Each structure stands twice: as structure tokens, then as C-alpha cells.
Amino acid sequence: MSVDYQQVLADLRAQLGKEAVTDDPVRRFAWSTDGSYFRIVPEIVVHANQTEEVAKVLAVARTHKAPVTFRAAGTSLSGQAVGEGILLMLGYDGFRNISISDDANHITLGAAVIGAEANAKLKPLDRKIGPDPATLTSCMVGGIVNNNASGMCCGTTQNSYQTIESAKLLFADGTRLDTGDPDSRDAFTQARPELLATLTELAKSTQADTELADRIRQKYAIKNTTGYSLNALVDYQDPFDLINHLVVGSEGTFAFVEEVTYRTVPEARNKASAMAVFHNMVDASKAIPPLKTDAVAAAELLDWASIKAVTGKKGMPEWLSELPEGTAILLIESRANDEAQLQAYTEQITQSIAHIETLRPIEFSSDPAVFGQYWAMRSGLFPIIGGERPKGTSVIIEDVAFRVEDLANAAADLSELFQVHGYPEGVIYGHALDGNFHFIITPNFRRKSDVEQFDRFMQAIADLVINKYDGSMKAEHGTGRAVAPFVELEWGPKAYALMKKLKEAFDPDRLLNPGVILNEDAEVHVKQIKSSAAVDDYVDRCIECGFCERTCPTNNLNMSPRHRITTLREIERLDQAGEHAKAQKMREAAQYDVIDTCVACQLCTIACPVDNNMGMLTRKLRSEQLTSTAQKVLDFQANHYKGVNQVLSTGFDLLHGIHKFTGSTITGGLMKVGRVITKEVPYWDPSFPKGGNLPKPTQSGEGRPVVVYFAACGGRTFGPTPEDPDHTTLPDVMVTLLERAGYEVRVPDNTRQLCCGQMWESKGDYKNADGKRKELIDALEAMTDGGQHPVIIDALSCTKRTLQDAGVDYTLVDAVDFIHDHLLDKLELVNRKAQVALHVGCSAEHLNAGSKMNAIAEQCADQVIRPERIFCCGFAGEKGLFKPEINADALRNLKSQLPEGLNEGYYANRMCELGLTRHSGISYRHLAYLVEECTRPAGS
Incomplete structure (x- = not known):
């Protein structure tokens, strides 16, 4: 029967809000993509x-017979x-519990815990x-x-099947089970006796069928994720x-996995890797059997095409170009305690x-710098091939498995x-x-003939x-729709019938992820294929893998870079197909999600395996949307920035005074009226700062080293907030700190007029952005006496923007670098803080400043708290003033992670600190404040 999804929607909203x-439509389309080549909205x-909440969704699904993925x-x-x-996505805040047993032999993990997060908790315990x-x-x-x-x-000995201890599960009929809890097992025995009886009987009959049982054991002698985990039926009897x-391996078709407990495995402290370069694949394959010992942790094989693909690329060994055609490489790693x-x-190896x-x-080398290059070659294959594929093509990674003795012939x-099938790459x-x-292949799916070509290849x-090697069509990526048509061919009718019985036992109404693993459509692997329309060089390499999502500050609010790119691709596809009205409708509907709320932090570029840059594309798109009126306003701001900056600073002083005498209600009302008149009026917040001030140069002193200090816009415009412990501004703190370390401080006379250009670039106005950057660089250079004196900028984002292109011919560093490299050893630590919070944001990541920030904080505090899963504050320059929902969402988990009694936090960018202060309830200031206070002479 057909499903009334409007009623489903109403019922779900009634239950969940x-x-x-x-x-x-835009968000449904954006979330219709995963790392595969399919598009299902x-x-x-x-x-x-x-x-x-999952139980409520399943209850509604049962009522309406609506499928759930x-x-x-x-x-x-x-x-x-x-x-x-119904696509049921794990939220971004739930299912993240991590619990480690006292002996560290077990770890319990919520379904939304990222694998690397679990390992980070276990690493100190080896x-x-x-x-x-x-994708860990x-x-x-x-x-x-x-x-x-x-x-x-992990191979076949340490995967989930081998290391799972227990799991908390929710079944399609609403019953729950904790396989590690006796009381839960007893309750489930009463609730689902038919399931337990069916599984017991299937295991008994399978084990009694010697031919089938032997076939199953044979299939799992090598890696195999094709179909269901039938090895359970020969390995176990207890239901x-x-x-x-x-x-394990059921791909969401049996139950919802809420939580799992793993038996942990040892993590060796010492590692060494070597490249074994063979004349050909036959020789490389002959080396594999002798390597299957405890001495070898991993052995990665690269064929000649792989070697050619990475030769000459950045970070790859130079000697690759000297290898003769047909060469094969085994990258071998050994680990020990x-x-x-x-x-x-x-x-031994x-x-x-x-x-x-x-x-x-x-x-063999145990030097991370050396073996890191080896593994960069292995991990670089995917991004290099994906990044260099022709525009508009897809990139598909398949994984198959063979017996070791068949590898050489199978590779050939x-x-x-x-x-033969037209994929020479x-x-x-x-x-x-x-x-x-x-x-890896990079097929084109624009025409029907392209799809038919791919089908022939897969067949x-x-x-x-x-048929030739009796291997596995899926070794470790799961069956999905990609291999569902081949499951019966690989396993045979008897085993396939067993899989059908399992699905019927767990999910008789076939509500859970129907069509995955078991699918009677022989062509499902070549249906509902997503297009990959070319959009822009900044993002055309995107393979929609989702690596970007973990660090994106708007992933929970609305979209990640993957979502934005797939939406833009659909708009472009519609335009190319001549469906301009539909394209325009989607473009308008997507404006807020795709363009307006992207903070352009560019953390996606760091996480992306193919170096996409959604942030820069966003700025480019904003540039195309600039009206002549908006451009005139931006021109005025650039040409008269001294006055504009002074007005802003004075305005916040005035606003602070109004709030002091009238309170939040009246001040907020005035701001609301102002926003009706012009979009340039920000949203009111009681944590708004006072205005800032310019730094004052110090007296010149003979023999003292000279530094040029540039106070960036944030610190000179925005002073202390009500949460800050004193009224000292950042420019004053920086000058005090530099003087204390014995430096003569010089500042540009026209500081108010100068800017790195970030505020214009964020709006897509590159003309003024680049003009202001050049103006700043030239002004600072004039003060260095021909490059003799270093220049310090006190905001990480401004330092990044100033240094982002060639053209700075003198030493220009961020305040974090200068404090760490040149001040700490010149200053006496008078006192230490008990504990402080530290934020390492997007600009710090881009400038690799995190380790120095942490070192500075650890010098000055007994305990440094680094809240987890906060990679960018979402304030995005002045965007936090006008779209506060981004900052609020990005920092929604900040306050809950700060220990009771902690009352101060630090970063190195004033705008970000405003947002951090707003949503933490404590004062966040520049690290310079921490160093100044901890080195302040007694009695000062």
C-alpha cells in the first residue's frame, strides 16, 4: 500500500517536535547522499x-508501514x-557516551562516537x-x-565480529535488548520467544549441514562482508x-544499534615501516605468505598503476620516478611494545x-617523519585519483578479496x-x-551508455x-545496494535462503533499510545513481565522503560542506538540463543553508581528502550576489575605515552605557528597532563588550630590541565584556607584556585605518579585501627599517589573512608564536592558575598554532581544559553579531563541558572570544592576558 507521508510527518512532529x-525539499536532497555513488531522496x-526518540520513530513507521533507514x-x-x-540520522549530541572498564579491557561506546575518539580515550592505556x-x-x-x-x-581477527562483547539494540517491533544484561535477556525471552527459537533452530540446522557449514567457514577464511554474517550460525549456539x-554487518536491516561494548586490543608503543620494492606483482604476492606472522602488523600492496598515480606528487618519495614499469610495492609495518x-x-621480516x-x-625506519612519507603514499592514492579525475565524473572505490595465493593472477x-571496459585510470x-x-575507477554517469558500461564492468x-576465484565481492565496505544483486551468486541458493529467513525473523514487516543486502532487483546497483555536475574548481573534486562533517560548525544547525556541495550540484544539473525554473526555485530556497550560514572557516579543507574548499566557494558566490548598493557601502567602509572603526568602538561604549542605565529590555528593544531600519544593526546580547582602544607605543630605549605591533580590528574595537575580570584592553595588555620582556614597541600611526581585509573577503568583496591587505603590508613594512624588526599581529585570523599569499618580505608572526618563541623564556613566572579553558579554533588549526597555544597555557596553569568536538566557534568575524544562531549552535555543548569553579578561558582572536564568552558564561580572553597575569611582578 502507498504511504501517506503527510500524515507520517504530522505524527512524527507530534511525537518529536x-x-x-x-x-x-532542499534539506531532504542535501541529506540524500553518502560516500557511495547512489542518490536516494x-x-x-x-x-x-x-x-x-528512535522508538517513537519506529512506532510511527509501524503504524504507516513506512520504511526507515x-x-x-x-x-x-x-x-x-x-x-x-524516513531517514533517521543520529543527532549530533546524543549516543556519544564512552565508558572504559577499570582494567581497560572493555570499552562501551554510543552509536555516534567517532572511532578515533574512542581510540583517543584508550591511547594513554595502550x-x-x-x-x-x-575512515576512523x-x-x-x-x-x-x-x-x-x-x-x-585488524584483518579478520580484530574486527567488530571478533571483538564485540555485547550490544544494546532496539528492534523494529519496539522491543529492546541489552545482550550483556541478564535481566534484559530474561525480559527479551518473554517478549520475543519466536525470534530466539528461530535463531536457535537456524544455528542448529546450519551446523548439522556439514556442506553448508564448511562453505560458510571457507567464505570467512578471507575478508567478507557480502550478505549477512552467517558465520555466527556456525560459531555460536546461544541465541x-x-x-x-x-x-554485526547487518547494515541497519535487523535492529537499531544504540550502544556496543568491545573487547579492546593492545596498541603497541613502537612502530617501524619499510618499503619492499619488487620487480612485479608476482614477486610481491610471493612475499605475502611468509609475512603472515605476529611480526607484521600491516602489509599494503600497490600495483604499478598505483605507483604511477602518486609519482611526482607532493610528499611522495622522489625515487618513485626511477622505478621500471611493472614494479610493485609492499608497504610493511611492524609494531611492538x-x-x-x-x-x-x-x-625477522x-x-x-x-x-x-x-x-x-x-x-625499516622507526622515524615518524620517514615512515610517515611511506604511509602518505598509501593514503594519498585516493585523494590524488579523486582530485585529478575529470570534472563531472564520479569516483568509486570497490573492495574485493581473494585467497592470498590468487592475488598476483587476480591483480592481472x-x-x-x-x-577492456574503458577504465584505464x-x-x-x-x-x-x-x-x-x-x-578505484572514475566513471562518468551522464548518459545511459555510461551506466550500461559500468554495469558490464560490474558483471x-x-x-x-x-566464478573464477571464489572470492568476496565485498571485503570490508558492506554489501549495500552496490553488491546486493550479487549476494546469491556469491553464496549460492541455500545460503541465500538462510539470509532471507534471518531478515524475516528480525524484521518481518521489512521496515528497516529495505533493499539493502537482500534485493531481488538485478539492476539495483545501477539505479538511482547520483550526478556529479561541475560547479566550481573549489569543490568539483568532492566525492561526498563526509569527512568534512565532523569539524563543520554548522553541521548540526543545517548543513555541512558535503550537503552544500551536493545541493549546488543539483542546482547546476537542473540548469544544464534546461530546467531553469526548478533550478532558480532551489537556488532561492537554499540561500540560507548553503550561502548565508557557511562561516567559511575552511576547516573542511583540512579534513577533506581531495582538498575541497567550500569556504572559498561561499565567498565567491557571495561576490556574485553583491548588488551595486552593497558594493558602494563596502567601498565607503574601505576608504573611510578609520572613521568607521572609531564609530564602531565608540558605539559599543555608548551601547554599554545605555544598557547600564536602562537594562536589557530597553536596550534590546532599541536594537530591534534599529534592525528594522538597517541590517547593519546587530542582535542585542547582555555580554556585549565595551569599546576598545589603540595601543600606545613605548618610549624608545637604547639597546632594546624593537618590535612592530599591529592591533587587529577585533581587539581595538571590542574591549572587555561584563564577564571579564578587569577593564584592560588587549592592546594595553600586549604592550605591557612586550615591555616587560624588554622590547621597544612601535605601532603604526594610522592603525585605525588599517585592516587585513578579512571583513571584505568574507562578504565576497575581493577588490577591497586585497586592497586593504596590501595597504596593511606596506604600512607595516615601512616600520621595520628594511625588515630589521619583526611585526606582531594579535589575532590569528588576521595573521592568517595577511600571510595567505606571497608578498610579505619581512618577519610577520602571530602573537601566539611570538609569546611562545620569544617571551616565555624572558619572563619570570610569578604564579600559576589552578585551571583554565583553552579554545583552539579554525584559524589556529590553519596556522598550526594549537601545540604552541597548549604549551603556553600549560606553562601558566596546572590544568588545561580542552572542550571536545568544538573546532570552530561559529562567530565568523562579525557574522556572530548578525546571525547569532550559528555561534549558539556551534557552541551549544561548550558550557556543559566546563568544570564547576572554572571561570576563565583563553584563545587568540577577539571576535571568537566574544562568542565563547557568550555561550560559556565565563570570560574568554587572549592568551596574552594569561601570560601577563602569571608573570606580573608581585605588588603591581
């Missing part, structure tokens, strides 16, 4: 932060995180979780479990053990393959298929110890992997 549920999107981080590569009907997918810094535990994700080191392990054991391991001739000596056969690399190959892959 309007904010958690949307059918907005849901009817409704729900964000859930609690299991009770669960989604964690959406990094999935096989189309299992998108679906029709433990980690077993699964180690390449982005993917969430819910996805890791549901896909049985693995990686370079709760069966549920525990059947849910002490150096002696590591040395023994590396010697070298000796074990000494009988195979190599083109270069096998030399795969390479031949690339040529295809490369092969992978986890050699497990017989696991990844291959040929299936024939090769299944």
Missing part, C-alpha cells in the same frame, strides 16, 4: 539524540546509509578498538558495527550470542622474504578488466595480508571474483 523532523528526515556518519561506500521513506577503517577519524561506531568495518591492521554477532622486540621483528629479489634494500585479471591496492584489494568483476 518540529525541529527534529523535516520534509524541506527520503520523504522525511529525522534527527534523534535518544533511544526513546538508519544513518550514522554517512561515510558508507555501498549505498546503505541512504533510503526512501589499548584501542579492534576495527581500524580508513570520521565514521561512527554505529556504522563500524553495522558494516563490520575493518582496515589495514543472544547469535544476535550479538548477526547484528619495546624497541628490542621491534628490532627482532624487523629482522627482512629474513623471511630475503629469498625474493627486490629493487631496493628493505630498510583486474587490470585487464579496466582496459583504474588502480589496485589493498590489505595484502588479508587478500583484500581495493580498486565482469562478479564473474571474475566469484
Whole structure:
């Protein structure tokens, strides 16, 4: 029957509220993408932060027979995180609990915990979780479990299936189960006896069928995530053990995974890596069996096409260009808890393959700078190929597995298929110890013939992997829609029938992620393919993997860079198809989400494997939207910035005075009236600062070193807030600190007129932005006496903007660098703080200032608190004054992470500090304040 989604929407909103549920066309489309090549637009999107909310969604789904797809981080590569009907996305604040047992042998993780976050908690204990997918810094535990994700080191012995201890589950019928809790098991026995009986009988009959049981064991001798985890039926008899392990790799089709407890595995303290360069793939493959020992943690195989793809690229070894055609490389890593054991391991490895001739000596290095280059070669394959693909094409990573003894021949056969089916760019690399190959192709899906070409290729892959080598069509990426048509071919009718019985037992109404894993449509793998229309060089390389989402400050508010890019691609596709009215309607509807609320922090570029820059594209799009009136206003501000800056500073002093005498209600009312008149009036907030002031140069002193100090706009415009402990402004603190360290301080006479240009660039006005930057650079250069004196800027974002292009011919540093490198050793530490909070924001990340900021704070405080999952404050220059919802959302979890009694926090950018102060309830100021107070002479 057809589903009345308007009624579904109404019922969901009645249960969860309007904010958690949307059918907005733009947002539904934006969230219809994962890391795969599929595009499936849901009817409704729900964000859930609690299991009770998931239960309510499932109750509505049962009532209306509406399908539900669960989604964690959406990094999935096989189309299992998108679906029709209701898309239930893990919220950005719930399911993030982490609990480690006293002996560190177990860790309990909420479904939304990112894998790398779990390992960060375990690292001091020399433990980690077993699964180690390449997406570990982005993917969430819910996805890791549901896909049985693995990686370079965990193989088939430390993946989720092997290391899961227990799980908290919510089933489609609303029943719950904690497989690690006896009381929960007893209750479930009463609630779902038929499921337990069915699973027990299926295990019994499978184990009794010797041929089938042997087939299952054989299939899992190598990596395999094709279909359901049938190995559970031969490995276990207890129905709760069966549920525990059947849910692993079930891709959200059996139950909602709320929480999982893993048995942790050792994390070695010492590592060493080596490049073994062989004449050909045959020799490289011969080296793999001897390497399958405890001495080898990972062995990654790269074929000749892979080597060619990275040769000559930034960060790659120069000697790659000297290798002859046909060369193959094994990148080998060894790990141990002490150096002696590591040395023994590396010697054992070298000796074990000494009988195979190599083109270069096998030399292990334990220097991270050296072996880091080796692994950059391996990890660089994907971004290099993805980034260099032709515009408008997709990038697809498939993963297959073979018996180790078949690897060389299988690689040759795969390479031949690339040529036969028109994908000459295809490369092969992978986890050699497990017989696991990844291959990358960059198909074009613009025409029907393109899709047919891809279908022929996949059919040929299936024939090769299944019929010729009896391998796995999916080794570690999950089945999804990409391989669903080939599950029965790989497993055979008897095993496939077993999978159908499992689905029927867990989800008889087929509400959970229908069409994933089991699908009778033989062409589902070539349907609902997403387009990849070219938009702009800044983002055309995007593969929609979602790596950017973790650090984006607006990901919870509305969109991440991935969402913005996929929306822009659809607008462009509609325009190219001649559907201009639809394109314009979507463009207008997407303005707030895509353009207006992007803070252009460019953290996405740091996280992105192919170096996309949504921030710069946003500024470019804003530039195209500038009206002549807006441009005139921006021109006036640039040409008369001295007066504008003075008015702003004086205005905030005046505003502070009005508030003091009239209170927030009247002041807020006046500001509201002002906003009706002009958009240049900000939203009122009681934590608004007073006005700032300019720095005063010091008396010249003979023999004292000279520094030129430029007070950036934020610090000279915005002074202390009501939460700050004193009324000293940043320019005054900086001059005091520099004088105390023995420096003569010079400041530009026309400081009020000078600016790095950031405020114009953020609006897309590059003409004035670049003009103001050049004006600043020239003015500062004139004060350096031919480059003799360094220049200090006291705001990280301004330093970044000033230094972003070539053209600064003198020493220009940020205040953080100067304090760390030149002041700390010249100042006597008089007192230390008990604890302080530290924010390391987007500009600090871009300038690699985080470690120095942390070092400064640790010099001055016994404990430094770094709130988690806050990478950018969302204030974005003056945007926080006019769109406060961005700053509020980005910092929504800040206050709850600050310990009781902590009353001061630090950063190095005044605008960001205003936002941090507003949403923390404590004073956030520049690190210079902390150093000044801790080195202030007694009695001063």
C-alpha cells in the first residue's frame, strides 16, 4: 500500500517536535547522499539524540508501514546509509557516551562516537578498538558495527565480529535488548520467544549441514562482508550470542544499534615501516605468505598503476620516478611494545622474504617523519585519483578479496578488466595480508551508455571474483545496494535462503533499510545513481565522503560542506538540463543553508581528502550576489575605515552605557528597532563588550630590541565584556607584556585605518579585501627599517589573512608564536592558575598554532581544559553579531563541558572570544592576558 507521508510527518512532529523532523525539499536532497555513488531522496528526515526518540520513530513507521533507514556518519561506500521513506540520522549530541572498564579491557561506546575518539580515550592505556577503517577519524561506531568495518591492521581477527562483547539494540517491533544484561535477556525471552527459537533452530540446522557449514567457514577464511554474517550460525549456539554477532554487518536491516561494548586490543608503543620494492606483482604476492606472522602488523600492496598515480606528487618519495614499469610495492609495518622486540621483528621480516629479489634494500625506519612519507603514499592514492579525475565524473572505490595465493593472477585479471571496459585510470591496492584489494575507477554517469558500461564492468568483476576465484565481492565496505544483486551468486541458493529467513525473523514487516543486502532487483546497483555536475574548481573534486562533517560548525544547525556541495550540484544539473525554473526555485530556497550560514572557516579543507574548499566557494558566490548598493557601502567602509572603526568602538561604549542605565529590555528593544531600519544593526546580547582602544607605543630605549605591533580590528574595537575580570584592553595588555620582556614597541600611526581585509573577503568583496591587505603590508613594512624588526599581529585570523599569499618580505608572526618563541623564556613566572579553558579554533588549526597555544597555557596553569568536538566557534568575524544562531549552535555543548569553579578561558582572536564568552558564561580572553597575569611582578 502507498504511504501517506503527510500524515507520517504530522505524527512524527507530534511525537518529536518540529525541529527534529523535516520534509524541506532542499534539506531532504542535501541529506540524500553518502560516500557511495547512489542518490536516494527520503520523504522525511529525522534527527534523534535518544533511544526513546528512535522508538517513537519506529512506532510511527509501524503504524504507516513506512520504511526507515538508519544513518550514522554517512561515510558508507555501498549505498546503505541512504533510503526512501524516513531517514533517521543520529543527532549530533546524543549516543556519544564512552565508558572504559577499570582494567581497560572493555570499552562501551554510543552509536555516534567517532572511532578515533574512542581510540583517543584508550591511547594513554595502550589499548584501542579492534576495527581500524580508513575512515576512523570520521565514521561512527554505529556504522563500524553495522558494516563490520575493518582496515589495514585488524584483518579478520580484530574486527567488530571478533571483538564485540555485547550490544544494546532496539528492534523494529519496539522491543529492546541489552545482550550483556541478564535481566534484559530474561525480559527479551518473554517478549520475543519466536525470534530466539528461530535463531536457535537456524544455528542448529546450519551446523548439522556439514556442506553448508564448511562453505560458510571457507567464505570467512578471507575478508567478507557480502550478505549477512552467517558465520555466527556456525560459531555460536546461544541465541543472544547469535544476535550479538548477526547484528554485526547487518547494515541497519535487523535492529537499531544504540550502544556496543568491545573487547579492546593492545596498541603497541613502537612502530617501524619499510618499503619492499619488487620487480612485479608476482614477486610481491610471493612475499605475502611468509609475512603472515605476529611480526607484521600491516602489509599494503600497490600495483604499478598505483605507483604511477602518486609519482611526482607532493610528499611522495622522489625515487618513485626511477622505478621500471611493472614494479610493485609492499608497504610493511611492524609494531611492538619495546624497541628490542621491534628490532627482532624487523629482522625477522627482512629474513623471511630475503629469498625474493627486490629493487631496493628493505630498510625499516622507526622515524615518524620517514615512515610517515611511506604511509602518505598509501593514503594519498585516493585523494590524488579523486582530485585529478575529470570534472563531472564520479569516483568509486570497490573492495574485493581473494585467497592470498590468487592475488598476483587476480591483480592481472583486474587490470585487464579496466582496459577492456574503458577504465584505464583504474588502480589496485589493498590489505595484502588479508587478500583484500581495493580498486578505484572514475566513471562518468551522464548518459545511459555510461551506466550500461559500468554495469558490464560490474558483471565482469562478479564473474571474475566469484566464478573464477571464489572470492568476496565485498571485503570490508558492506554489501549495500552496490553488491546486493550479487549476494546469491556469491553464496549460492541455500545460503541465500538462510539470509532471507534471518531478515524475516528480525524484521518481518521489512521496515528497516529495505533493499539493502537482500534485493531481488538485478539492476539495483545501477539505479538511482547520483550526478556529479561541475560547479566550481573549489569543490568539483568532492566525492561526498563526509569527512568534512565532523569539524563543520554548522553541521548540526543545517548543513555541512558535503550537503552544500551536493545541493549546488543539483542546482547546476537542473540548469544544464534546461530546467531553469526548478533550478532558480532551489537556488532561492537554499540561500540560507548553503550561502548565508557557511562561516567559511575552511576547516573542511583540512579534513577533506581531495582538498575541497567550500569556504572559498561561499565567498565567491557571495561576490556574485553583491548588488551595486552593497558594493558602494563596502567601498565607503574601505576608504573611510578609520572613521568607521572609531564609530564602531565608540558605539559599543555608548551601547554599554545605555544598557547600564536602562537594562536589557530597553536596550534590546532599541536594537530591534534599529534592525528594522538597517541590517547593519546587530542582535542585542547582555555580554556585549565595551569599546576598545589603540595601543600606545613605548618610549624608545637604547639597546632594546624593537618590535612592530599591529592591533587587529577585533581587539581595538571590542574591549572587555561584563564577564571579564578587569577593564584592560588587549592592546594595553600586549604592550605591557612586550615591555616587560624588554622590547621597544612601535605601532603604526594610522592603525585605525588599517585592516587585513578579512571583513571584505568574507562578504565576497575581493577588490577591497586585497586592497586593504596590501595597504596593511606596506604600512607595516615601512616600520621595520628594511625588515630589521619583526611585526606582531594579535589575532590569528588576521595573521592568517595577511600571510595567505606571497608578498610579505619581512618577519610577520602571530602573537601566539611570538609569546611562545620569544617571551616565555624572558619572563619570570610569578604564579600559576589552578585551571583554565583553552579554545583552539579554525584559524589556529590553519596556522598550526594549537601545540604552541597548549604549551603556553600549560606553562601558566596546572590544568588545561580542552572542550571536545568544538573546532570552530561559529562567530565568523562579525557574522556572530548578525546571525547569532550559528555561534549558539556551534557552541551549544561548550558550557556543559566546563568544570564547576572554572571561570576563565583563553584563545587568540577577539571576535571568537566574544562568542565563547557568550555561550560559556565565563570570560574568554587572549592568551596574552594569561601570560601577563602569571608573570606580573608581585605588588603591581
